[in-house]
Amino acid sequence: MWNTLYNWLDERLGLNDLYTNLLDRPEPLGNWWNTLGSASLFLFLLQGATGIFLTVYYTPSPDHAYDSIQYIMNDVAFGWLIRGIHHWGASLMVLVVFIHMLRVFVTASYKYPRELTWLVGIGLLLMTLGMGFTGYLLPWHQMAYWATTVGTQIAGSLPFLGDFVLKTLRGGPDLSALTLQRFFAAHIWILPAALVALIGAHLYLIIKHGESHFPDPED
Amino acid sequence: MNPETKQKINAKYERELQRGEFFWPDSIFKDVIVSLGIFLVLLLLATFVGVHDAPKADPSDTSYIPRPEWYFLFLFKFLALYGQIPVLGKIEWVATVVIPGLAIALLTLLPFIDKTPHRYYARRALPLAIMAILVLGIVLLTFLADVPTVAADGSSLLGTLQTLAGLVIPSLAYLAFIMFAYRARENAVRLISWTSLLAGVLMIGCTVATLALHQPAAAEAAEVPASxxxxxxxxxxxxxxxxxxxxxxxxxxxxxxxxxxxxxxxxxxxxxxxxxxxxxxxxxxxxxxxxxxxxxxxxxxxxxxxxxxxxxxxxxxxxxxxxxxDDRFEKPQIKPLFPPLAEGEVPSYAVHIQPIVKRYCISCHRPGKDSYNYFMDTYENILKSGDDSDSNVIAGDENSFLLQVIQGTPIPDTVNPGKDLIGVMPPKGHLKPDAIEAFRRWILMGMPETAEDAAGLTWPTPAATPKP
Known part of the structure; x- marks a missing residue:
């Protein structure tokens, strides 16, 4: 019975091919440092899942953002847990992605033939920081408001283009409802979409070239 | 990179695969364990540490000191230190745009800058040393983020130490690395290793010294009411x-x-x-x-x-x-203003008197209000401020003005007979009997400030001192 079902699915989905190409791959001897990439992916998925839950109650407007988070924390069943995981997961994700980058740097895994994997990886690191920056404003509390004021000011210190960048980030000369709205859009649509695309490219390249081995004196 | 080198690299990788492991189940096993561990850590953090929210954003409150997420703190500190450099420090965009931009560009283009096929650590002393000092700098600047560059007493020692740790030593180390890499052919690795070690120790030393010298201001616990x-x-x-x-x-x-x-x-x-x-x-x-x-x-x-x-x-x-x-809302159970006094218990300022004063007195008795300069905003002020500071609160004296007026006896004016110097307090309404009792016990037993001060005292039971 199960065999029939499996064979039926295999003929149509190519399960056996998936198994040989994705799972049954030979790899160089790895150690615990090799788990940081998959840990980053896990954290991304966790942030995605908890983030989706949060958008059910969160309202991206200056009048309601703070109160909607108070509501999530105090009145929604397990809202505090979802928000807590999302809050701490963000910090941990920045940390894990950064250490993953350091590991790749130290073992020189960015060299031939994995140059593009590194390039995409730096894109992922910067987007993760972008997620942290945009997400920090969303609770609309004093710390968020003033940190973003200063953060966008720093981006606005760019010569010539500074004023344009500042107004693009804030949606005007000052932090306003528009700023919150576009940080929200960037945080839940623009950056995640770009992240998913880059993660896809990153994973394809890893499967294509395999994980690098730890260097020995021969290398 | 020539074809032979590529072939050599690929052949070596094949050999490594031969003596390697399989993605399923060997690697996946470790991945799952780490991911589960991370999930567990997050659950614990969310449950036992939680999220500390600040008060609601208030654009008119410009006195708020901004503080970014912790992983951007090092950039803030770097900007602050950079601003201390004479002349160059005035050109802000060098530090905000040029230096971070350059760092990101170098990191991105790393595979195209470091094009040698060598991967073994000993052959990559220069990039490893540069990265080690960079990461150490980031970590140390994060630790230093809360230390001001100019101390409260105006001394610039802290600023100097931080600039040494965060800017000067790393820059000097980088210069030395590059010089060794291109000049000292045979000894380069050894020299770079020793220099980075020395620079690292010096940077840590300066940071530890700064943190040891810095007296952190008592952090204001801005507790945000949650429930x-x-x-x-x-x-x-x-x-x-x-x-x-x-x-x-x-x-x-x-x-x-x-x-x-x-x-x-x-x-x-x-x-x-x-x-x-x-x-x-x-x-x-x-x-x-x-x-x-x-x-x-x-x-x-x-x-x-x-x-x-x-x-x-x-x-x-x-x-x-x-x-x-609003009769459409049901008021939840609210705990009393102060814990009820047990028999023989002496109240303290911190636990009993302060909440009463805050609720019933301080509206008028605070700086900026016309209340004969009697301010009740602090423990010291309650005992020692005001035009009648000698008579307001007298330890152990039932005739303390404060006790008289809250019990409905106005203080007569000795200069203008027939008029009151101080009327009954509060002017409208009156304190509840348990609050008056708390004030009586507190003043008659010598105004203990903290709960520990009060714990050593006992209020004589009614049987011992018959009350009027």
Missing amino acids: LVDRIVAGQDLYSIHCVECHGEDGAVTTIEGVKGLEGKEIPPINGKDILYTLNDASLSEVIAYGRPDAGMNPFGKAYNPEGLTRSEIDYIVTFMRYSW
């Missing part, structure tokens, strides 16, 4: 300070009495349906923040008054009004 009860209590405390003079304790006042400039003004009661049913929370907040100029109500928001209320504080007052007077 509904906490918010209602916070609102009631704020109402008792800012609103009670005109609107009265229960919000029912229709004619203002005893307030300079507003004497005899007719106002609508704010505890009835007329106000609470017609204005929603947002409108009530606006009224408090911006006032009712046509009706004589002052604006209480920070936008008009630097001493004013923040957005969050106004929200708490509105919550208090809703749950206390």
Whole structure:
């Protein structure tokens, strides 16, 4: 019975091919440092899942953002847990992605033939920081408001283009409802979409070239 | 890279695969364990540490000191230190755009800059040393983020040490690395390793010295009321300070009495349906923040008054009004203002007196109010301020002015007979018997400040000293 079902699915989905190409791959001897990439992916998925839950109650407007988070924390069943995981997961994700980058740097895994994997990886690191920056404003509390004021000011210190960048980030000369709205859009649509695309490219390249081995004196 | 090198690299990788492991199940096993571990850590953090929120954003409160997420702190500190450099420090965009931009560009293009096929650590001393110093710098700057560059006493020692740790030593180390890499052919690796070790130790040393010298200011624990009860209590405390003079304790006042400039003004009661049913929370907040100029109500928001209320504080007052007077809302169980006194227990300032004073006295008895300069905002002020500071609170004396007036006995004016020097307090209404009893025990037993001070004292039971 199960065999029939499996064979039926295999003929149509190519399960056996998936198994040989994705799972049954030979790899160089790895150690615990090799788990940081998959840990980053896990954290991304966790942030995605908890983030989706949060958008059910969160309202991206200056009048309601703070109160909607108070509501999530105090009145929604397990809202505090979802928000807590999302809050701490963000910090941990920045940390894990950064250490993953350091590991790749130290073992020189960015060299031939994995140059593009590194390039995409730096894109992922910067987007993760972008997620942290945009997400920090969303609770609309004093710390968020003033940190973003200063953060966008720093981006606005760019010569010539500074004023344009500042107004693009804030949606005007000052932090306003528009700023919150576009940080929200960037945080839940623009950056995640770009992240998913880059993660896809990153994973394809890893499967294509395999994980690098730890260097020995021969290398 | 020539074809032979590529072939050599690929052949070596094949050999590594031969003596390697399989993605399933060997690698996946470790991946799953680490991911589960991370999930567990997050669960623990979310449950036992939680999220510490700040008060609601208030654009008019410009005194707030901004603080970014911890992983951006090192950039803030770097900017602060960079600003100390003479001349160059004035060109802000060098530090905000050029240096971070250059660092990101170098990191991105790394595979195209470092094109040698060598991967073994000993052959990559230069990039490893540069990265080690960079990461160490980031970590140390994060630790230093809260130390000011100029100490409170004006000495620049802290700033100098931080600049050494965060800018000077790393820059010198980088210069040395590059010089060794291109000049000292055979000894390069050894020299770079020793230099980075030396630079690292010096940087850590300067950081530790800075942290040891720096006396961190006692962190103001800005506790944000989380639960509904906490918010209602916070609102009631704020109402008792800012609103009670005109609107009265229960919000029912229709004619203002005893307030300079507003004497005899007719106002609508704010505890009835007329106000609470017609204005929603947002409108009530606006009224408090911006006032009712046509009706004589002052604006209480920070936008008009630097001493004013923040957005969050106004929200708490509105919550208090809703749950206390709006019959559509059910007020939750609220714990008493101070823990009831047990037989023989002596109250302390911290536990009993301060909450009472905050609720019933401080509205008038605070700096800026006409109250014969008697301020009740701190323990010291309650004992020692005011025009009659010698007679207001006397340890162990039933004739202390404070005790007289709260028990309904005005203090007669000795200069103008027939007039009162101090009327009964509070001027409208009176304290509840348990609050008066707390004041009596507190003053007669010598005004203990903390709960520990009070714990050593015992209030004689009624049997021992018959009360009048």
